[in-house]
Amino acid sequence: xxxxxxxxxxxxxxxxxxxxxxxxxxxxxxxxxRDTLVLLLPYLSxxxxxxxxRLTIDDLSPSLLRSFxxxxxxxxxxxxxxxxxxxxxxxxxxxxxGMHSPEHVAxxxxxxxxxxxxxxxxxxxxxxxxxxxxxxxxxDIRTPVGRRDYAVLLFMYNTGARVDEVAHLTVGxxxxxxxxxxxxxxxxxxxxxxxLWPDAADVLRPFVAGRATxxxxxxxxxGQPLTxxxxxxxxxxxVAQAAETSPSLAAKQISPHCIRHSCAVHxxxxxxxxxxxxxxxxxxxxxxxxxxxYVEQFNRSCIGREFLALRLHITFRFALALRSLIHxxx
Numbered sequence: 032x033x034x035x036x037x038x039x040x041x042x043x044x045x046x047x048x049x050x051x052x053x054x055x056x057x058x059x060x061x062x063x064x065r066d067t068l069v070l071l072l073p074y075l076s077x078x079x080x081x082x083x084x085r086l087t088i089d090d091l092s093p094s095l096l097r098s099f100x101x102x103x104x105x106x107x108x109x110x111x112x113x114x115x116x117x118x119x120x121x122x123x124x125x126x127x128x129g130m131h132s133p134e135h136v137a138x139x140x141x142x143x144x145x146x147x148x149x150x151x152x153x154x155x156x157x158x159x160x161x162x163x164x165x166x167x168x169x170x171d172i173r174t175p176v177g178r179r180d181y182a183v184l185l186f187m188y189n190t191g192a193r194v195d196e197v198a199h200l201t202v203g204x205x206x207x208x209x210x211x212x213x214x215x216x217x218x219x220x221x222x223x224x225x226x227l228w229p230d231a232a233d234v235l236r237p238f239v240a241g242r243a244t245x246x247x248x249x250x251x252x253x254g255q256p257l258t259x260x261x262x263x264x265x266x267x268x269x270v271a272q273a274a275e276t277s278p279s280l281a282a283k284q285i286s287p288h289c290i291r292h293s294c295a296v297h298x299x300x301x302x303x304x305x306x307x308x309x310x311x312x313x314x315x316x317x318x319x320x321x322x323x324x325y326v327e328q329f330n331r332s333c334i335g336r337e338f339l340a341l342r343l344h345i346t347f348r349f350a351l352a353l354r355s356l357i358h359x360x361x
Contacts, residue, residue, distance in 0.1 A: 038086040041128050042068055049127050057193060057218045067120035070107075074099050088128060095143045096121065100145075111150040118147060156283055157292040163188055163278035169269045176252065180265055182234045183249055183257070186213075187287060189231045191294030191312045194219060194259045194287040203244030207232045217313040226313055234326075262287055 034040060046068070072089075076083045079090045103109040103117060122143045129139025158166075166184055171177035181262070187197060194214045204214040211227040227235070238248050245257035257265075266287050274281040283289070292310065296307045300353050 035132060036087045036089070037084075038088050038091065040070075040086050040133075040139075040264055042072070042124070045124050045127050050123075055219050057195075057220070060218075063116060064120040066125065067117045067122070070103070070117070071121065074102065088132075088135055088138060091121075091142070093145060096142060096145055099135065111148045114278065115150065118145065136141060155292055155296075156285070156289050157296045157354065158280070158283070158289065160297065162273075162277050162280055163293060164274040165280065165288075166269055169272045178234075178237070179249060179257075180269060181239060183262065183265060184269065184290070185231050185234055187290045188294055189228050190215065190225045191291045191298075192225070193313075194262050196313075197249065197287070198247075198257055198259045200248045201244065202239040202242045202246045202248060204241050205235055205248065207236050207239065215313060219312065222299045223310065223313045225313075266290070 046061070046065055050056050050064060051087075056064075059135055072083045072086065075086055075090055075095065079086065081090075100114055100118060103114050109117070120144075124144035125139040129136045164170045167181065167188075169182070170180035172181050183197065186192065186200075190196075190213060192215055194215055199216060200213070204216075206212045206214075207227070210233045211229065212224045212225055214222055214224055216222050235248065237329075249257040249262075249263055251257050263286065266285065270280055295308055295312060298311065303311075
């Protein structure tokens with residue numbers, strides 16, 4: 032058996048070279064692709080009655096892949112969205128092998144011909160301004176943990192940052208004097224500058240004072256960087272408490288990404304144009320990033336309402352200044 036027919040070496044190159052160097056995918060995407068293969072290889076090994084290191088490319092047949100996808104849904108209870116995510120990773124692996132091994136082009140095409148399943152389009156969930164205020168009133172700012180929780184929530188609402196962008200924010204990313212702004216590193220390591228409100232900058236200053244530029248801004252109780260899972264837990268805990276005074280929160284599925292949606296909707300309500308919001312949130316594509324969903328949901332839910340005069344409002348002149356700040360690698 033020739034080595035280039037073995038699946039293992041291709042998987043190694045795919046994970047360690049192609050995804051990291053050639054595609055420069057985000058850390059979470061790399062982890063998701065790896066997790067897919069962690070599930071796939073044992074399944075193939077069991078089905079083919081051979082060890083994982085002896086699996087060949089042809090062992091991953093279209094029929095066995097369909098069986099694997101059914102296994103994910105029926106036995107592991109995965110949703111259609113998760114099923115499609117796993118299939119996207121396998122499509123990418125097949126494309127990689129087909130590009131570098133001409134004798135496997137036909138196999139690659141057969142694998143990539145397996146279609147994604149249509150899934151219901153997710154409804155945009157966001158919070159109104161009183162609900163955001165209810166969240167911000169929960170942390171006890173007299174305690175260190177309360178001050179950190181308040182800073183994280185206010186920062187997320189101000190910037191609309193993704194949870195990974197919050198977790199990996201460093202002291203050197205914060206410009207808290209003069210032109211108040213923060214540098215966020217998003218998907219595929221694309222960086223952008225986002226303006227900060229004066230009160231958000233005031234809250235952040237104690238967290239960066241006297242610390243090295245490479246230090247992470249938000250830490251847990253042990254002084255370690257706050258993880259994305261820690262941020263999810265923080266939001267869940269605060270929402271549970273805020274729901275006692277704002278019952279409407281209990282009927283919504285609130286997550287860090289919901290705060291990001293709320294930032295986008297409130298920017299729209301304040302009269303900001305879609306390009307400014309795209310730059311603010313770090314979206315590369317207007318038609319694929321979900322901005323159309325913001326507009327559609329906004330139009331449906333806010334007809335007949337007056338625009339709210341929020342502090343997120345930025346004038347046309349400031350919008351131009353914002354665009355000059357934004358740096359998104361292309």
